[in-house]
Amino acid sequence: MYIKLLQQLIATPSLSRQESTTADILEQFLRERGLAPNRHLNNVWLKARNWVEGRPVILLNSHHDTVKAAAGYTRDPHAPDIEDGKLYGLGSNDAGGALVSLVATFVELENDASLGCNLILAATAEEEISGPNGIAAVLPLLGKVDAAIVGEPTLLDFAVAERGLVVLDGLATGESGHAARKEGTNALYLALDAIQAIRGHVFTRPSSLLDPTHATVTVLNSGTQHNVVPDRAAFLVDLRVNEQYTNEEAVEELQVICPTATLTPRSLRLQSSRISADHALVRAGRVVRPESVLYGSPTLSDQALMPFPTLKLGPGDSARSHTADEFIYVREIEEAIALYPKLLREAYPA
Known part of the structure; x- marks a missing residue:
């Protein structure tokens, strides 16, 4: 189901500032599952139904915009073919795999009374250009957020700092x-x-x-x-x-x-970010995926615009981002869909 969602997103051009159709796809996908997403510009977001005041609020965020296809593509960048376990296409690795994995996590957990935190899902635009109409436009609408998981390709290692x-x-x-x-x-x-x-x-x-x-x-x-x-x-x-x-x-x-x-x-808004090694998400990460590496990420993401602790984590490899014939392994997405809920349950038990 979520692989098919990603294939649909890949097949739909969504350059930064031109993401309205992929926003439509995400909004419709969530509505088909009985949810009521909000739409602001080309951003789709919603709060969990199982919302209990006083609990920590955790934002699940990734983006659905892409860069332009690299000149060296030998395949159609919008043909979401699966070959030898690889799902090809523009935006598959950066950051479609992480996005659909976080969507899957939200759908699984948002009405689960056994989870001890409140979840917000935000599928946002303009990440590739750090634009004003992406996460920066959505944050004022969300209310207080205590921490976020930012879905980007990290090989499921834990990026606990970013330049x-x-x-x-x-x-x-x-x-x-x-x-x-x-x-x-x-x-x-x-x-x-x-x-x-x-x-x-x-x-x-x-x-x-x-x-x-x-x-x-x-x-x-x-x-x-x-x-x-x-x-x-x-x-x-x-x-x-x-x-x-x-x-x-x-x-x-x-x-x-x-x-x-x-x-x-020119701007001071793209700040460095850091999450403490003692933060609940990081401590839980050591438990549910002890083989993961804690590292600092040299690449920018929407973390730079978030004024609260953020953990960058997702399937795929940053080295594949913005490259010709971009791909992600299907198994990487499956692993992420299994990992994110385990991480949240470990970090925030009811």
Whole structure:
């Protein structure tokens, strides 16, 4: 049933901002099972019927949008064929397998009085672009949430931390002049001083789960002609933040070492995330799947937009995401459909 649902989703194009039809499919699937999902933009969400005030509220979230098909596809990206145990198609691995597994989990548990938490299911849009009309638009509608399982391909290992991202616009301002007379203040040189400082900077808060916070200058633009000293030099910085920093703290640390330029973040919303090793979900994970690895994820997900503890967990392999001839093993989905309920029952017994 849930494999067929995933096949239906794969067969339906759902690029970010164009997910209305897959939202229709998910909404109809849930209604056919006697549930009453809510729809907000291209997001489908609902609360469990077995809702008991005072219990922890756990969000089950994954996304139904996809990136564009890679140029190297040798198959139809929307043909959900199963061959040798592999289900092929765009969005199969990222993150359709996790999504349908969480849908299955919600359907199984949402009216079960033996579960000691309240469940919310949210199948959301625009994850691939961290857009404003995805999970960010849904969270204000959900009320208080205590923790979330975010469905992404992790090989069913437990991603307990995730890096944040900030893109910074760097600007050095000088004074124009004639190059032959050595006039003016060269903004390009000021920018290079700042870039050199960024290149040599070592952030001081190590992480046992993620690589160190680091910044990389990726674009530099300055000057108009050979004989004019440039009065402006603009550059871009890609800043990857581990869970020991907030984005604001990391930006401030960079600005201190760059007195010759101003650094302006385009957005601070994609924060790093972390869940404690003592959290009920993590403790339960060690019990129900002791072979799983606890690790820090280098890739972004909707975790970055959630202001509460989140555990990234799902079937599939992140290395297959966004690749040509994307696939997921059917057995991986079956394992996830079995694992998620065990995890929740262990973490939140009635």
